[in-house]
Amino acid sequence: MAPRIGVVVFPGTNCEHDVVAAVEAAGGTGALVWHRDADLGGVDALVLPGGFAHGDYLRPGALARFSPVMEAVRAFARAGGPVVGICNGFQVLTEAGLLPGALQKNGRLRFLCEPARLVVASTASVLTAGVSTGTELVIPINHFSGNYTCDAETLRRLQDEDRIVLRYAENPNGSVDAIAGIANETGNVVGLMPHPERASSALLGSDDGLVLLRSLVAAAAARAAAAA
Template sequence: MTARIGVVLFPGSNCEHDAVEAVEKLGGQAEILWHGDRSASGVDAIILPGGFAHGDYLRPGAIARFSPIMTAVEAFARDGGPVVGICNGFQVLTEAHLLPGALQKNRGLTFLCQTVEIEVASDQSVLTSGISPGTRLRVPINHFEGNYTCDQRTLDELVGEGRVVLRYVDNPNGSVGDIAGISNPAGNVVGLMPHPERAVDPLLGSEDGAVLLRALLSVAEAVVVPADAGTTTANS
């Protein structure tokens, strides 16, 4: 069955159509989920796209975390549904405590917009399932606050449990442990700073992002999420 991917639109998101376009190009079915809705019911996976949700006021992701849809996203994630946060979406996931750590300003205080090389560090996630660790991919980054940080204990856990999903080959932003992407313990929630949705066509300079998104689509097709997952009631 064709995987249905929900792409959350926050006020200030700006990569939602890139994500929809990429999913559809790869054979999935994509739909926009409005941040003010309380339900994500019916989708097989959720993407939190890049951009500047709620203007990035206070901190990137700090206000988006309180958008009504996030209660549904949290419920969906808890039920094992695949959730991928890209760039600003990664920041939202850390602020929502669905992933540990935080993303601070890049080392060198520079906004980075370039294609970088990343290496798959674990295949135990919905975004890297079936991709051999060590595989190198060229994917663009586009961020000011992408410098991943966490305390030593969290870092030890992430490394020890194989939850560092993607690493930079040549660290562009100062991220601890060269981390470009991490997952939760179950591997169904992934956050990454690089933009795979912007690397799905030779015209975009690289097709390597498709490798990651195809993995997500296959997982989404296979995963059976309870029909009411991501549905919240007024009381919850």
């Protein structure tokens, strides 16, 4: 049976159906999880998709962190479950303390909506396990607050522990060390600003995102097999 990927929907999330379609193209089954549900329904992996959770009021991700589903997300992550936050989902994961640092407004206050050239910097994560380091991927970005910021010590730890998973080939938003995506200490929680679901078919201009989503589906399948 295809592994089940839960896709968390907050009020204002708008990429959930694209993510479901893309994880299904990558061999998984998608299942929407409403933000008020405290029960994840036995999914094998989770995606926090892009959009404007709770209207992005206060700061992107600041209010989503208090949604009932986040306790379940936290427990799932702690138990080693694969969790990927895309764009607004990345912002939610940093606000919730599941990933370090913060996403600030882009340098020069530019809203960016364009394909970005990315370089895979680490394969030690559920999202990049199936790609080689150095691989170039073209995946769209679409954000105003994607400028990854952290203190010098956190940056050193991310670098030393091989937790920077994706970098921009040309830094579009001022992120420190051109960071486009990072992982937690154990590699099962990943956040990235680019949208792999928008690069999941040649018809969309690129299917470079599929290799990342296939890694996630493989991690979900491994978890399902371990639980069975």
